[in-house]
Amino acid sequence: MIRVRNLDWIRNLKIAGHPEAGAKLFEALSDIVKAASNIESQTNSDGAGNPLPPPPIQGLQVSAQNGHFQIAIHDGGAIYRGIRYYVEHADNPQFRNAQRLCLQDARNHNLFLGNVTRYFRAYSAYSSTSPSNPVYFGGSVPQPVIGGGKVAGPNFLPDQGTGTGGTGGVTGPGQFPFVSADGVPPGRG
Numbered sequence: 001m002i003r004v005r006n007l008d009w010i011r012n013l014k015i016a017g018h019p020e021a022g023a024k025l026f027e028a029l030s031d032i033v034k035a036a037s038n039i040e041s042q043t044n045s046d047g048a049g050n051p052l053p054p055p056p057i058q059g060l061q062v063s064a065q066n067g068h069f070q071i072a073i074h075d076g077g078a079i080y081r082g083i084r085y086y087v088e089h090a091d092n093p094q095f096r097n098a099q100r101l102c103l104q105d106a107r108n109h110n111l112f113l114g115n116v117t118r119y120f121r122a123y124s125a126y127s128s129t130s131p132s133n134p135v136y137f138g139g140s141v142p143q144p145v146i147g148g149g150k151v152a153g154p155n156f157l158p159d160q161g162t163g164t165g166g167t168g169g170v171t172g173p174g175q176f177p178f179v180s181a182d183g184v185p186p187g188r189g
Helices: 006-010 023-045
Strands: 061-067 068-074 084-090 100-103 108-112 117-125
Touching: 006 023, 061 117, 068 084, 068 117, 100 108
Parallel strands: none
Antiparallel strands: 061 068, 068 108, 084 100, 084 117
């Protein structure tokens, strides 16, 4: 919430010839604060700084059959509208060269990968926050999921990252408000 300093002083401000000037200015500033607070609430943003990431999700379930992987994210935490869910899968429990999926606000996904062995983790973020801590399928020691079936899996391309977060996993939409070659924010129009 935006905080405007000296509101009580402004409310009691008296200007010669305009005895209600302070009260009127106080009302105008209060309306601006209310509008900004509404926008902050609707967009999960913070005019005074960076908003906090959502709490970690409560669980991740993955099953597979005939190369199809069914993913379910369990999230019963206190969250805002606009949350995004991310799933990463890799052929190793360290998640080197993980493949990332942004599920947006969905918590279920079906993914065909073929007869491969993959490890899974999931996390959430808002568009204006860093990601929550990831949760691994299998708990603190990631467990493999085998796709099964007769179709071999694809050769995965190198990780290209997400948003402004770059590569390396658990980046969500990115930790930085912008990325540019010269350090100057890109133009908006």
